[in-house]
Amino acid sequence: MSTDRAAAAEPTELSLQDLEADGDLAADYIEALLDIADLDGDIDIDVAGGRAYVSVTGGDEELDRIATPDTVQALQDLTRLAVQAKTGRFTRLVIDIGGSRDARAAELSSMVDAAVAQIAAGREEVELEPMSSYERKLVHDEVAERGYFSESRGEGRSRRLIISRG
16 A cells, blocks of 8 residues: 555544534434424534534433434434545544433443442453444543553454553
């Protein structure tokens, strides 16, 4: 592979204007999906850490039906593809439905608690369940903050983190 192709394949840092545009395109796409599904919700857009974040809040219990981790991940993947089709470039935007990302972050923190306790009790390493790249990033950051080591192993949907004393 040539150097030009390799450089083109790597995502580059986007400007604030590009990130906001990604967020707007994603919000339009999510709003259209909600309309098709006859679901209510308020859409908020934020930009932080080199990513656009699109959150759907409010609505009612019907919104909870699509707030499961697998569904939110699928909606995020579809939304990323829709934005990429419009812009011609990769986007790292994050979708949250009904606070599902915060709930999942709390679950991941509990997993790290349990893994650290097992390591403190003498285990060499603890293998966590497979998770998305975004979730692995959250766990890597939390593990590092606690002074432990983590690495990803596996491919595709079976990629998971291994936590150790380091």
